[in-house]
Amino acid sequence: MFNLHYKLEKYSIRFAVAIILVAAVGGIVEIAPLFTIDETVEQDPNMRVYTPLELAGRNIYIREGCYACHSQMIRTLRDEVERYGHYSLAVESQYDHPMLWGSKRTGPDLARVGEKYSDAWHVRHLTNPRAVVPESVMPSYTWLEKDLRTKDLGQHLAALRKVGVPYTDAMIEHAAQDAYGQANPDSDAAAGVEERYGEATHIRSFDGDSRKTSEMDALVAYLQILGRLSDAATQTPPSAAPSTAESSVTEEAPDGN
């Protein structure tokens, strides 16, 4: 069996190659153009990246399988826009590795849930959903009050930088400290978070207990930033306002394209 020069018959090899070729083309044709899509979609140079605490929260969201029941993608349909807010733009998930658009709404869409409810509401709702929403079928997440593991968040940021998220050296170096600082507004570490991630960053104790940085802090921090990393959706895009479309042409395209 293991004589490697066993002559694989040409016919079946050619057949296998044909299957791959026939099957592969559809995928290439559809996916390849998406990698040059940046030229066609709205841009937001001011969009910020997730802070280490929010990223940790996002990873908890993934760990607990929240995406199985909650979408993060508001479609361009009237009822969805009225229920959940402005439809989702491509740019808003440009730093999402992986994306969490979801495929099923057993619970409501969360693309713009950020700042819609208070931190205290989220903590109560996550710990005992039916205490807040009696008809909810969400699990009770009673195990999130444990300490958040922060020491390797720098490595997480570095890995994300490898796949294209613009984290700076300073962000990577201070990741663990920033995670702590964001949930402890009175600590010395808080100032660094604002400096690195901007003034609009939420810096507060999300779970109401400033003695420790818990997984609950991280998850609520993540939920509160959903839909708020970019203001591309709240600003009226030039192409959507017909009357100003022509005049805006001159304002646009500083790169001359």
Add this chain to the structure above:
Amino acid sequence: MIQQLTKFERRFGLVISVLVAGAGLTLIGMSEDGLLAIHGTIILAAGFIAALLTGGTIHEPEPDAKRLESYYDDPIKFGIIVSMIWAVFGMFMGVWVATLLAYPEWTFDAAWSSFGRLRPVHTTGVIFGFGGNALIATSFHVMQRTSRARMADQLSPWFVLLGYNLFCILAVSGYFMGITQSKEYAEPEWYADIWLVIVWVAYFALYMRTLARRREPHIYVANWYYLAFILVVAVLHIVNNLAVPVSFGHIKSYSAFSGVQDAMTQWWYGHNAVAFFLTAGFLGMLYYYLPKRAGRPIYSYRMSIIGFWGITFFYMWAGSHHLHFTALPQWVQTLGMTFSVMLLVPSWIAAANALLTLNGAWGKVRDDATLRFMFLAAVFYGLSTFEGSFMAIRSVNALSHYTDWTVGPVHAGALGWVALITFGSFYALVPWLWKREGMYSSKLVEVHFWLALSGTLVYVFAMWNSGVIQGLMWRTYNESGALAYSFNESMVAMHPYYIARAIGGLLFLAGAVVGFYNIWKTTKMDTVQSSVPSGDGLIADDASHSR
């Protein structure tokens, strides 16, 4: 069983086992987050047990040369039993998660047992555990019979089967601990993904080497489907799982893709996993076991070829229908929709071919529950492919997407098509393989059939209803032009359907348990002294017609 391996194969098996154990040890040593160490321990244990088994028999004599005069069926038997164990496990998890949606408190107060972690256990358990093992086992059977050649060696089928199940165990145990990439139907993390690639390469090599030994000039069409399954799943798996691990000591990795590109890649994968895992492979099963059981050739061999290339070609374009009205460019959505509708042609060619094969043998379909499993599978295949194409139309999708309406057809396909064709094939295959006169109890096959059918119908109708109601409630406006229902109201409306769904699932699970018992009892029966596959006393009738 191990004595059947040649001395060389046993030694080589020992080397592989030691390498696997070594890989497990390495993961333990590198682990920085504890979780990787747990998975390293599982891999180490797997390698250790395999090393004991191969090492313990290393001095046994060479097997009888007479073995080469028959097909190598031991791994197939193993695969069938393992597949049925996964079926019962995976369907039980399905019933549990279905129940949780109606009664969220019916679980333990522990992280591992929350809905979000159990749900991928269910999907992986049934798709990869049950379906995957069934595909591998039956492909080993079909490849040998249609080639009239014994498998190229005796070690690699075991490597493929055991390695594949190690992957499944890593996947499922990982979800309980919260290890997931969050990519639907591709949840396992980077190290498990790499392991699957190794297993898959061995699988493909085994298939090609066995085909190369064939004593038939033409490769029978069932093999085409199995090959497409193996090849395309490999491509999908590798591309969709491209990721950068946080470090080699962490379980966590970050996808190479983000946002729109990631969504498109994920659904290109997700849709084609349905196509090449849940369709192509099982069509291979259909094209072998249905004619075999019915004792008549496939109605039109030409149709099976056209259907094959149609499916191989069209499916790849259709993935973007999962992303209608999203931030994906419109032309990609339209392309996906168009091809989804065109897909109906090759899909129905396959379904019609199966049904026309049975045309003229309806008496058999009536009397033989095994054949009826296959017949019903073809009907559900036609039904769910129609619904798939229908729901890919943008305006339909606007209503159906994000609702239980998607869950309905998925299960019409998964229960009605995938599971029924598998059970039918197993009931045909088990007596042939173990050389028994027939199944232990044909009555229990009948019981299984009706449990499966009623379970599927209850399930699918419940989800159709809840899905359409949900979709309509979300988009209904009152006279003053405001949304008429809150999200919570739509959730309350789902409650009775979620109960019905759990009952449907329970019926289906009960059928699988009956089937497992029946198969198990069959393996314990006496061997019949005849090399002729009897097939429950069915004799080939006019095997002369063809088109």
Add this chain to the structure above:
Amino acid sequence: MEIEHGALVYFSKFYGLIYLLLLSTGVLVYTFWPKNKKRFDYAAKSILTEEDHPHA
């Protein structure tokens, strides 16, 4: 290297269509090529044999 999005989309759509037509024709020609009929008929019946051992 920058590939322009519009050009790539055009290429995808245009050659995607050509490819579709060529492939469909190819498959149909292969399937209905008269010489292949005997082979297909033989293959369809080949699985129905009752012997259950490999050929030497």
